[in-house]
Structure formats: C-alpha cells, structure tokens
Amino acid sequence: xxxxxxxxxxxxxxxxxxxxxxxxxxxxxxxxxxxxxxxxxxxxxxxxxxxxxxxxxxxxxxxxxxxxxxxxxxxxxxxxxxxxxxxxxxxxxxxxxxxxxxxxxxxxxxxxxxxxxxxxxxxxxxxxxxxxxxxxxxxxxxxxxxxxxxxxxxxxxxxxxxxxxxxxxxxxxxxxxxxxxxxxxxxxxxxxxxxxxxxxxxxxxxxxxxxxxxxxxxxxxxxxxxxxxxxxxxxxxxxxxxxxxxxxxxxxxxxxxxxxxxxxxxxxxxxxxxxxxxxxxxxxxxxxxxxxxxxxxxxxxxxxxxxxxxxxxxxxxxxxxxxxxxxxxxxxxxxxxxxxxxxxxxxxxxxxxxxxxxxxxxxxxxx
Amino acid sequence: xxxxxxxxxxxxxxxxxxxxxxxxxxxxxxxxxxxxxxxxxxxxxxxxxxxxxxxxxxxxxxxxxxxxxxxxxxxxxxxxxxxxxxxxxxxxxxxxxxxxxxxxxxxxxxxxxxxxxxxxxxxxxxxxxxxxxxxxxxxxxxxxxxxxxxxxxxxxxxxxxxxxxxxxxxxxxxxxxxxxxxxxxxxxxxxxxxxxxxxxxxxxxxxxxxxxxxxxxxxxxxxxxxxxxxxxxxxxxxxxxxxxxxxxxxxxxxxxxxxxxxxxxxxxxxxxxx
Amino acid sequence: xxxxxxxxxxxxxxxxxxxxxxxxxxxxxxxxxxxxxxxxxxxxxxxxxxxxxxxxxxxxxxxxxxxxxxxxxxxxxxxxxxxxxxxxxxxxxxxxxxxxxxxxxxxxxxxxxxxxxxxxxxxxxxxxxxxxxxxxxxxxxxxxxxxxxxxxxxxxxxxxxxxxxxxxxxxxxxxxxxxxxxxxxxxxxxxxxxxxxxxxxxxxxxxxxxxxxxxxxxxxxxxxxxxxxxxxxxxxxxxxxxxxxxxxxxxxxxxxxxxxxxxxxxxxxxxxxxxxxxxxxxxxxxxxxxxxxxxxxxxxxxxxxxxxxxxxxxxx
Numbered sequence: 015x016x017x018x019x020x021x022x023x024x025x026x027x028x029x030x031x032x033x034x035x036x037x038x039x040x041x042x043x044x045x046x047x048x049x050x051x052x053x054x055x056x057x058x059x060x061x062x063x064x065x066x067x068x069x070x071x072x073x074x075x076x077x078x079x080x081x082x083x084x085x086x087x088x089x090x091x092x093x094x095x096x097x098x099x100x101x102x103x104x105x106x107x108x109x110x111x112x113x114x115x116x117x118x119x120x121x122x123x124x125x126x127x128x129x130x131x132x133x134x135x136x137x138x139x140x141x142x143x144x145x146x147x148x149x150x151x152x153x154x155x156x157x158x159x160x161x162x163x164x165x166x167x168x169x170x171x172x173x174x175x176x177x178x179x180x181x182x183x184x185x186x187x188x189x190x191x192x193x194x195x196x197x198x199x200x201x202x203x204x205x206x207x208x209x210x211x212x213x214x215x216x217x218x219x220x221x222x223x224x225x226x227x228x229x230x231x232x233x234x235x236x237x238x239x240x241x242x243x244x245x246x247x248x249x250x251x252x253x254x255x256x257x258x259x260x261x262x263x264x265x266x267x268x269x270x271x272x273x274x275x276x277x278x279x280x281x282x283x284x285x286x287x288x289x290x291x292x293x294x295x296x297x298x299x300x301x302x303x304x305x306x307x308x309x310x311x312x313x314x315x316x317x318x319x320x321x322x323x324x325x326x327x328x329x330x331x332x333x334x335x336x337x338x339x340x341x342x343x344x345x346x347x348x349x350x351x352x353x354x355x356x357x358x359x360x361x362x363x364x365x366x367x368x369x370x371x372x373x374x375x376x377x378x379x380x381x
Numbered sequence: 382x383x384x385x386x387x388x389x390x391x392x393x394x395x396x397x398x399x400x401x402x403x404x405x406x407x408x409x410x411x412x413x414x415x416x417x418x419x420x421x422x423x424x425x426x427x428x429x430x431x432x433x434x435x436x437x438x439x440x441x442x443x444x445x446x447x448x449x450x451x452x453x454x455x456x457x458x459x460x461x462x463x464x465x466x467x468x469x470x471x472x473x474x475x476x477x478x479x480x481x482x483x484x485x486x487x488x489x490x491x492x493x494x495x496x497x498x499x500x501x502x503x504x505x506x507x508x509x510x511x512x513x514x515x516x517x518x519x520x521x522x523x524x525x526x527x528x529x530x531x532x533x534x535x536x537x538x539x540x541x542x543x544x545x546x547x548x549x550x551x552x553x554x555x556x557x558x559x560x561x562x563x564x565x566x567x568x569x570x571x572x573x574x575x576x577x578x579x580x581x582x583x584x585x586x587x588x589x590x591x592x593x594x595x596x597x598x599x600x601x602x603x604x605x606x607x608x609x610x611x612x613x614x615x616x617x618x619x620x621x622x623x624x625x626x627x628x629x630x631x632x633x634x635x636x637x638x639x640x641x642x643x644x645x646x647x648x649x650x651x652x653x654x655x
Numbered sequence: 656x657x658x659x660x661x662x663x664x665x666x667x668x669x670x671x672x673x674x675x676x677x678x679x680x681x682x683x684x685x686x687x688x689x690x691x692x693x694x695x696x697x698x699x700x701x702x703x704x705x706x707x708x709x710x711x712x713x714x715x716x717x718x719x720x721x722x723x724x725x726x727x728x729x730x731x732x733x734x735x736x737x738x739x740x741x742x743x744x745x746x747x748x749x750x751x752x753x754x755x756x757x758x759x760x761x762x763x764x765x766x767x768x769x770x771x772x773x774x775x776x777x778x779x780x781x782x783x784x785x786x787x788x789x790x791x792x793x794x795x796x797x798x799x800x801x802x803x804x805x806x807x808x809x810x811x812x813x814x815x816x817x818x819x820x821x822x823x824x825x826x827x828x829x830x831x832x833x834x835x836x837x838x839x840x841x842x843x844x845x846x847x848x849x850x851x852x853x854x855x856x857x858x859x860x861x862x863x864x865x866x867x868x869x870x871x872x873x874x875x876x877x878x879x880x881x882x883x884x885x886x887x888x889x890x891x892x893x894x895x896x897x898x899x900x901x902x903x904x905x906x907x908x909x910x911x912x913x914x915x916x917x918x919x920x921x922x923x924x925x926x927x928x929x930x931x932x933x934x935x936x937x938x939x940x941x942x943x944x945x946x947x948x949x950x951x952x953x954x955x956x957x958x959x960x961x962x963x964x965x966x967x968x969x970x971x
Contacts, residue, residue, distance in 0.1 A: 400774075410806065413806060429816050474688070489962050496961075500927050500950070503931075503935075504934045509706075560688050591909045606798070609798055612801075620811070642786060649850065
C-alpha cells in the first residue's frame, strides 16, 4: 500500500519522445487506469514505474522515496505482464515461491503463503503443473498469484486481459476488482480497451502521443471530456463529430451544417457568441440523437432529417447509422422498439444541452 | 497396370540397392579396421585378405602396453573435459550479452574466426607458449581449443539466447533476482538444448583435434590423435595393432555422439542453415 | 479479510541496504555484467587470436630461421618476393590447394546431392541409415586416415585387392605422385560427403510442396522438375554450403599430413602443408609466417564475399 507520485516525467527512446510532461499523484489503495491507443506511452510509463525503463528526466516517488535510480528489484513492486511471463521451467508453486525464496523466507512460511494465495485465486489444484500445461486463463491467475504473493507496495498490470477470450475477460475483470477490494493494494493498470478502463478504475488517465489528456473518474471523463480526443476515445460507439459553422440570428446562435441547424443552448451562448462565422466541431454522443417519435415537443429548430443506412439491433438497443443530407455518417443509439426501416428518411432530434463543441484546429473543448 | 507395378518394384529395388551401396561405401573402413584389429599378424598381411579367421585380442594388448598409450588416453579425456567446462564458463555469459546487444561487426568477427586457417596460429602459439611455459601443458592445449570453440559456441547459442523472452528476465528482476542470478536460474535452463548441442559438438572437436596438440604438446601431455600418428610414423606397430589403436581412439567419440545424436544432428542443421 | 495480510509483517524491509563489502562488490558486479560477462572471452580472443595475428604479420616481414643461426632481421617484403618469384614450389602448393579444395568439393557436392535426392523420402530404417552416415564425420580423422593408409597400402592393402577383383590394374594410391591427389580427394570425399548430404537433405525437406504438385499436374518430367524447380529453390542452401565447404577444404590438414605427408616428393604438399613444413621441419619461421599471411588474406577475401552475400540474400 503506497502512494505513487510521478513528477514531470519525460522518456525518450533515442530521438523519439515517448512520454512528455507526465505528472500524476496516485493515492494509497487507488485503482488507477492508464488508457489510450497503442503507442500513446502508457506501457512506457508503467515500465518506467517498474524500473524496466530508465526515465530521461523527472522523478518517480513511491511512498515519498525517489526511485528513478533504484533497481527494479528494490522498488517493492509487482507486475503482471501481458504475456504472463511465467517461468516455463518451474511449476506453478515454484513460480509463485520464487520471489519468497530469494528473500530467504523459511520454507514453511513460503508454503503457507503460496497455498493461501492459491486458495484465494482458486488454483490449489494447479500448483504442481507447469505453465505449458495450463490454459490462458489459468496462466493469468498464476501471474496474478506470483504478484500477490510478494505483497508489494504497488501492483502494475500491463494489459493483462488482452490475450483472453471475451467471456473470460469479463469474468476476470470482476475477479480483479474483487481482489482489489480485498487486498487494497495501490494498482496501476494499463489497457487500450476503453470499456475495461471505464468499468474498472477509480480514476482513469487518458493518454495520447505520450501526453496525459485527462485524469478523472470514468463518469466525468465520459460526461465532461477535456478535448476532442478524449471525447472520441471514450464511449462506444464513439461520439459523432460534425463540422459546423456558427450562425447568429437575433440573439440566438446555431451550429449549422448541411441539412442541420441546431440551436445552441442558453447556458453555452457566452462561449460561442464571438465565434460567429467560424468553423467548429460539434460532438454528439449516439444516445443524444433521438428519433422524433420519442419526443413530445417538436421544436423545429432542433430537427434534422437523415436517411437510414444501417440498422444494428443489439437487443437492448438499436444502433442506427444515419446519413443526414451531405453529411458523414452519424450513429444514433435508439430504443430497441422504435419503428424504423432501411433507406427510410426519418426525423431526428438532438439533446443539444448535452452536446459538446470543440475547436476544429486542435480539439480543445469549448463546451 | 502390370507395367506400373513392375516400375514400382524396380524403383524400390534400385532405391535399396543404392542405399546399400552408399552405406557400404561409408561404413566399409570401419568394418575393415575392426576386422583388422582382431587379426593376428599373418592374417593381417594376407593377400587376398582373409575374411574368416580366428580373432585375437593380442593387438589390443600390444597397444595398451605401447609406452604412452594409456597416458595419451588420460590426457585426451582430461583435455576434453577441461575444454568443455572452460568453454561453457567463458562462452555462455559472453553469448548472453552479445545476444542482447547485437552488433553487426561482431557477427562478422565470429564468422571470420571460424573460417581462419588454423595453421597460421600454430607458429605464434608455439613461440608464445614456449615463452610462457605453456608448452606441453593441459592449460596450453585447452587454450588452443578454446580459441576455436568459444566463437563457435557463441555463434551457435546466439539464436537460443535470443529466443528467451525478455519478459521472463524482467519478471525475475522484479521478483528480486539479480542480473547474474537471473542469468543462471532463468536463462540458462531455457537454453539447455543449445548447451547440450554445444557440448556434443565440442566433445567431438576437442577429442579429434590433431593439429594443435601436434605442435603444442610434448611428451607429457600428448593426446590420442598425436600418439596414433606417432605409432604409424615410426613404424613401431604393425597393421593389426595400428588398427586396434584406431578403434580405441575412435570408439569413445562415436559412442558419445551417437548417444547424443539428436543434438548432434541439430548442431549440423544449424551449421548448414545459419 | 485480513488473512491475506498476515504475512505482511514478516517481510517488510526485505530490501534494506545491506552494505557489507561482499554485497557492495556483488552489486557492482551485477550492475556491470554487460562488460564483465564477455570479458574472459574477449581476453582469450585478444591474447590468442589477435596478438598471434600481429606476431604473424610482424614475423612475415623478417628473416628468421632456426637452422641458420642468424639473428632475426627485418627484410620487409623479402619473404613474399621469394615466394612469388623464386620458390618453385610456392605456386605449385597454391595450385594443389585449389585443386584439392575444388576437386573434393565437386565430389562431395555431386555425391552428396545425389544421396540427398535419393534419401528424400520416407522409408523404414531411415534413422538407421542416417546414423550410419554420421560415422565418417564423427570419427577421429587422424585415426581414419591411418586406416586408409593401411587400406591403401599398394602391396597388402585391401583397396588394390578390390581393384583386382573388378579387373582393374592396381594403383600406387598415396605412394604415386600422379595418384596421390586423387587419392586424397577420394578420402576427403569419403569423410565429408555425409555432411553435405545431411545439409542438402534438410534443405530438400524444407522445400514447399506446392510447386511440385503443380508440376505433377502440368505433367513435367523428373528431369525437368529437378532442373526447373528443385535446383532454383535449393539455390540459397547450395550456395551457402558450397562456399562453406570450399573454405573448409582449403584448410584440410589432418588427412593429407597423415596419409602422404605432402609427398611423394611434395606432390601433395598443399599450401597448408607447406606452411607447416617451413615452420616446423625447415624451421624457416619468417618465411612460414609470410606464407601463412598469404593464406590468411586469401581466406579473408572469400569470407568477406560470403558475409556480403548473406547480407544481401537475406533481404528478399
């Protein structure tokens, strides 16, 4: 259990900057997730915390102790690798016992700890097997067990679930979370799957191109993305982005694009009124595009027509791919029982009070 | 239809005939030398050669009693074992590091050491060893063997070391293992196959090597190949005992390699493929 | 819930710095294994490989003979000039070296390839045949050379007997100045063909099956299949193994030394043997080193060509 403080870390590989200006305070016992597309630097930061990479500048503190010059084995950190990295020539028991043997703990104590951890993970029966006799999920558990047995200050997870099949992934997610509840060890978890990030973290850190984009609770990141990248990365299906121009008309403002004239809500006008005539980017989440049949007030200012291109009935909802006039495809998340047909041109409305506006140039958020 | 069956039968017969011929050609000297080693002097020199004769172990007795034979046998064993041990101790760590930090010029250097004509080293070695008192010593012979064996071992093991996933080492480091400890406890067990291959080929090399001991060994440390050559050169033994000597020196290496045949074949395949 | 944490109390502080001398030394060692691990190998390479080469280079520029009691004198390229222009045997030894290397190579290759093609199928007893084929490679060359000496004895050896059985006249084998080189080539072919065969066989087994199936459907004859499909596909293996064996053949020593010792009358004294004789029989150290340097440069040139070829061919 420990606090981890990362201060302005920069990591370069030769001439290439992998991570820049990374600063983060992680609370004791927190489950924090680093999420982003491949190459965004999340694994680099994780490995730097572990000591498997040396940082170019900045400092990392574990429990107030600067560790950037400390060897990995002395940082009291355990890591679960993406490919598990089990010791192939040792059985499960010895895989888990290895670190304890290195610490010269008495044999009896080692056995106790190993067996108790195996029970915790439901692995007792596997103790004498070798890694090549185990399934992917079982190897996962052994990697987990190996980390737990060390009782470290911090757990590091490097995309541990990405090699498992979908069903296993879901059950392991739940198990990891329940383990975290029990052990309460500070955990730093890296994934490229935004769904995993949303469901597992106390806080998530969204990264792109080596830079932190946003740090917040999952819901806040979803509701209040810091920029266009975060807005488009978090949430599935992804947010719809529409290039629009701002028009002003008698004190009211509209985001206008071919086939659409959407009124800017009152509370957001202040940020938009000096942008008349400029091109901006409007962000609409699929669930904020509503089929007209489900709305009572048909305020003509908020309607637009779209031809239905693809319908994906998912059982709990219907994903409809729309083509408004001259526009790129929009995705709408509709109630599953809405009557709608392929090729039909239907009326849609938009929850503008939940919409976002971004700069077209650099994706900064406007509202 | 009959034509096809006939073709098949003649095809098969031809195959087995060719096989038998080839095997006979390559195995013949071995059969011959064993036969000769069991013949008494008349039978050995008889023309046409006698295929049926009463075998005798007299020749072997003669070889064992011939002055330095047992000494040479002992020397060969000691030199081979020392060579293999020293080779592993020196080459394994070197190969490990080279595999992790590959350099192009290094590959060429290693390739070149295997191609170099060994005769050119013998004179400088002779001069240097005499100066340093390494002439006619086990250490001297082992050193000369190592000069060839170490680059060969490194080159052979590079692929094996590269195949060990770096993550396993990283996991061991995080678990608290030192770099050296990781090397010994994690990496080496995972290149076991390569190590056995190296030892198999190394045994063959060290046991059979003639040129180095010819120049660098003297009365005390003479190895078997040199002794056998001496027997022939000073005509101290007849065909029978000479054959017995040949059998005695060849037997250990053939037996050893056949026991480890799988690793030997793998070593050859690696040698051809690179 | 706290059961999992029971062991926490026991091993906190496991990594407190134990700064005894032994620990500090082993930590320093551990941090620097990148340099320390290759060090012994490097030392051996420098002392036993590089330094002798320098000594070889230097000595080749001197006149130093243990027979004449002259002190060692620097004569620049004198040794080389003598070898190239005045020593009658020098160019002959180079020629013999090439003759042997290429002759043995041709024999090994043709026989080895033929056998590889023959054995490129599944048959009962395959492992036994392969095992028996290993014998010539494994056996101590000196010992087997001696066996050949016995077998090739012009009067009592079995080889002449076999010739007579086949109705052929007897040969002088290693005792005849005309017959000695073909004899030595034959012995070397006997020694190394199995190796060539094994490598080529491995190559054949690795070839893709598709072109052959296509050829079968197209109705190609066996000869056409061989020349148009097998040979081109085997090209990388062939070139590699041929060059490797060529270099190896240039350096053959044991068999020649034991069977003919370079005779009769230097008829089989390849460059290799000549260097040995000059160094250890005639004791012309300086001259021997010059000859050695020449051989080294020849082989260096060929090695460079091999290396460049590998770099290039691996890019497709």
